[in-house]
Amino acid sequence: MKFSFELAQPSDDPALRKLLAESPMPGRITVAFEREPNYFMGCSTMGPFWQTIIFRHTPSQEIAGVLCRAVRSHFINGKPQDLGYVGQIRIAEKYRSLWLLHRGLSFFRELHADGRTPTYLGVISAENRISRGILVERRRRNFPSAQEIARIYTLGIILRNPMKALPFxxxxxxxxxETLPEIVIFLQEHGTQRQFFPVYSAADFTEGEVVRDFDIRDFIVARRDGQIIGVLGLWDQSGYKQSVVREYDRSLRLVKPFYNLGARLLGAQPLPNQREHIHSAYASFICIANDDANVFAVLLRAVYNLAAERRYAYLMLGLTTTDSLLPLARKYPHIDYHSQLYLGSWENENDGLGQKLDNRIPYIEIATL
Structure with a gap:
């Protein structure tokens, strides 16, 4: 009983940033997802309501772990509904144990009693076998249920020089x-096509912190006969969220010099060195009327060119594997990253939201994870 569980305070910021920097996510490329210059600046993108739970080692007062809870409105079966998100789970290496996560989730459940939402979204990397084993495959009885809803295919599209615009x-x-109200109406009307599409208001883009650092001029809008038929946005979060390379696996270390040479010849940027940031931005707010493939292709090319002009190395885009738009995105040279989307709840699994979903394709705004 040497740990306390509590909501983080502003004074915990330095320790939280240190924990993230020292808790990289393993994979072929081991990456630390950092939060400089302030941990809490990145929390609001999860939703207008959020809480950061810290696991504190009381003898040393060190932060041993962190877990985030957020609630925001999403379209569920075409209707706005508050839905939770659980993520940002990090436990310092020297404190890692199933018992500590168990206690953290128990405190999470106490917060869950406020009744804001019965159900939570969660995403687990396909490479994170430990988390999937603990939370899904061998979960304890008092852990929330975890029902896989979809598989997410994330592309790090390799940016080169701007390309020719597609005919349209x-x-x-x-x-x-001036056009923001019309854009928001379009997102509200056509976001209903996708399960879990966030519900946006004009105030989100002008007053709040839910889309922090997104410039409305970075919406790319497609019109036909004066009507909006598609929207994409370019969202740079590097002012408060950074992906920092910690290590490459042996195969990538061997191929990295040859990749970098080829990248320079093709106008792309080389792979970053250890301790360097991955210079990227997100293709976000993907909303296409009637899933028109041609409109999506035209908008993606426009966002690609905008990102290339700004000298980003990668354009990050995430779609579920069943999304009809994904094959178009996969035509671009990219690095792929796979994860699973889950719905979690302490309610009766047979009565949960997962049993009530219709056949709409899920959409997750990966920039908010």
Missing amino acids: DGKIERGSS
Whole structure:
């Protein structure tokens, strides 16, 4: 009983940033997801309501672990509904144990008693076998249920020089304060096509912190006959979230010099060295009327070119493996990253949200994870 569980305070910021920097995610590329210059700046993108739970080692007062809870409105079967998110689970290596996570989730359940939502989304990397084993495959009775809903295919599209715009029988324009109300209405009307699409308001883009650092001029909008038929956005979160390379596996270390040479010849950026940031931005707010493949292709090319002009190395885009738009994105040279989307709840599994979902394709805004 040498640990306490509590909500983080502003004074915990330095220790939280240190924990993230020292808790990289393993894989072919081991990456630390850091939060400089302030941990809490990145929390609001999870939703307007969020809580950060810390596991504190009381003798030393060190933060041994962290777990986040957030609630925001999503479209569920076409209707707005509050839905939770659980993520950002990190436990310092010297304190890692099933018991500590068990206690953390028990405290999470106490917070869950506020009744804000019965159900939570969660995402686990396909390479994170330990978390999947603990939380899904061999979960304890008092852990929330975890029902796999979809598999997410995340692309790190390799950016080179801008490419020729694709032909289009309409108009492509940038977002503006004048057209923002129309863009938001489009997101609200056509976001219903996707399960879990976030419900946005105009205030989210002008007043709040839910889309922190997103510039409405970075909306790329497709119109036909004066009507919006598709929207994509380029969202740079590097001002408060960073992906930092910690290590490459042996195969990548061997191939890295040859990759870098080829990248320079093709106008792409080399792989970052250890301790360097992965210079990337997100393709976000993906909303296409009637899933028109041609409109998506045109908008993706426009966002690609905008990101290339700004000299990002990668354009990050995530879609579920059953999404009809994914094959178009996969045509671009990319590095792929796989994860599973789960619905979790302490309610009766047979009565849970997962049993009530219709056949709409899930959509997860990966920039908010």
